[in-house]
Amino acid sequence: MVRIYLRNRMTKFSDLKLGPKVQKAIDEAGYTTPTPIQAEAIPAALEGRDVLGIAQTGTGKTASFTLPMITQLARGRAKARMPRSLVLAPTRELAAQVAENFDTYAKHVKLTKALLIGGVSFKEQDQLIDRGVDVLIATPGRLLDHFERGKLLLSDVKIMVVDEADRMLDMGFIPDIERIFSLVPFTRQTLFFSATMAAEIERITNTFLSNPKRVEVARQATASETIEQGVVLFRGSRKDRQASEKRKLLRALVDAEGDRLTNAIIFCNRKSDVDIVAKSLKKYGYDAAPIHGDLDQSQRTRTLDGFRAGDLRFLVASDVAARGLDVPAVSHVFNFDVPSHSEDYVHRIGRTGRAGRDGKAIMICVPSDEANLQDVEKLLEKEVPRLENPLASGVSETSVDDGGAAEEGRKPRRSRRKPETVDAAPATKPQAEVEVAAEDTPAEEAPVAERVDDTPRASDRGPRRGSRRDSSVVGMGDHMPSFIEKSFEERLAG
DNA sequence: AAAAAAC
Incomplete structure (x- = not known):
């Protein structure tokens, strides 16, 4: 550890013998010192050796293969x-991210590339391939699709990279990967990256790598170092109300963070819940958008770009966004559900507290998630601190409804899941119902409509500064019943 | 039990 650290401190990019044009791009990007994995992997890759990189995102893994690739490909033509x-x-997003990395560092080199991912038309991809590309960046499915159409020959591939191999394993891509390995020349150079070395990954590397330089990077500061964690144990007042009450709790947790929250990713376990939560937050005036695999690729790209650019404050995501995605500087991660694979917890909260910044990860755990919480804590080898439910004291947890947030607008393509009972109710105005909650009256009996204007409102909710792009917000908009805020103040004071 | 990825 110490040795690598010292060595890393001494090594400069200029010591690594990268091509002058690549070096120029690195200088312009403002980097002088390689990360440990870059310092170790780049020299080996430049020598033409196979590399087995065991590293997670945030370690500079992508540049550790793009930089030597650009150097090597600078000569010759496809x-x-x-x-x-x-x-x-x-995933498509990861592939797109790698493509961007090539754009950044190959800007002074004449290098053609094509991004082959699903969800977009074949036509443009075909045209690029026909012209000849130096770098092909792909998800396995779309790559094989092109290959089977006979549009693509892999017999001239000199360098092959497999990124996030353990994720590929989780997603059942290993047969595809093996097939692709069988289609590229035996003499190629292989750069292979995985966050962990599961037995199956070990087998693949033994089969397809030849005397690789093994580069292992210590896990980034584990969860505990820079990320403040907490979990709220929550049970709905009634089973059929738990879902909407959980969304109310989420809003309260968000609000409680105040100005400390600049932007956040909210993870849900199910795509349907991603949609529901995003819709619900939007309805209540939060600047939120969903991302998951059932959404159009164009929408996924737009949403992610907006989030990166700071135009979007809340990204509600499935685990499509848990790993690998480079989203700089997220102040908060909320786990709306406890992930069912405990490793995913580490990946999810790893979206915050990056590059030495502080981050906060807050999770909600309902009774049925408690087994998963135990798994997470077993993995962390410590308890996640319990947080008080900000809504627990003095305020009834009953009767908060999103007004059928999930029921409005289009449903995702494949989601035929029946929405929860509460949300299926006729879409009444949320502010009325929240106000009902303030009165601690069961929603069903409340004369909602006429009470709307009496709703006590806090003029300023503090935390939100994002734009509400949806001008048709039906929900509370800027308004927040004062009881919620009051209970926080009381809580903070006490 | 679910997410991701191919049409």
């Missing part, structure tokens, strides 16, 4: 339909 290198990534 023939039509015969890419000279191939990068495989498990």
Whole structure:
């Protein structure tokens, strides 16, 4: 550890013998010192050796293969339909991210590339391939699809990269990966990256890598170091109300963070819940948008770009966004559900507290998630601190409804799941119902409509500064019943 | 039990 650290401190990018044009791009990007994995992997890759990198995101893994690749590919030219290198990534977003990395560091080098991912038309991808590409970046499914159409020849691939291999394993891509390995020349160079070395990954590397340089990077500061964690144990007042009450709790937790919250990712276990939570937050005036695999690729891209640019404050996500995505500077991660794979917890909260910044990760745990919480704590080897439910004292947890947030607008393509009972109720105005909650009256009996204007409102809710792009917000908008805020003040004071 | 990825 110490040795690597010292060595890393002494090594500069300029010591690594990268091509002058690559070096220029690095200088312009403002980087001088490589990360440990870059310092170790780049020299080996430049020598033409296979590399087995065991590292997580945030370690500079992507540049550890793009930089030597650009250097090596700077000479020579691709023939039509015969890419000279191939990068495989498990998700479309990750593939797109790798492509951006090439754009950044190959800007002074004449290098052609194509991004082959699903969800977009074949036509443009075909045209690029026909012209010949130096770098092909792809998700496995779409790559094989192109190959089977006979549009693509892999016999000139000199460098092959497999990124996030353990994720590929989780997603059942290993047979595809093996097939692709069988389609590229035996003499290629292979750069292979995985966050962990599961037995199956070990087997693949033994089969397809040749005397690799093994580069292992200590896990980034584990969860505990820079990320403040907490979990709220929560049970709905009634089973059929738990879902909407949980969303109310989420809003309260968000609000309680005040100005400390600049932006956040909210993870849900199910795509349907991603939609419901995003819709609900939007309805209550929060600047939120969903991302998961059932949404159009164009929408996924737009949402992610907006979030990166700071135009979007809350990203409600499935685990499509848990790993690998480079989203700089997220102040908070909320786990609306406890992830059922405990490793995913580490990946999810790893979206915050990056690059030495402080981060906060807050989770909600309902009774049925308690077994998962135990698994998470077993993995962390420590207890996640319990947080008080900000709504617990003095305020009834009953009767908060999103007004059928989930029922409005289009449902995701494949989601035929029946929404929860509460949300299926006729879409009444949320402010009325929240006000009902303030009065501690069961929603069903409340004369909602006429009470709307009497709703006590806090003029300023503090935390939100994002734009509400949806001008048709039906919900509370800027208004927040004062009881919620009051209970916080009381809580903070006490 | 679910998410991701191919049409």
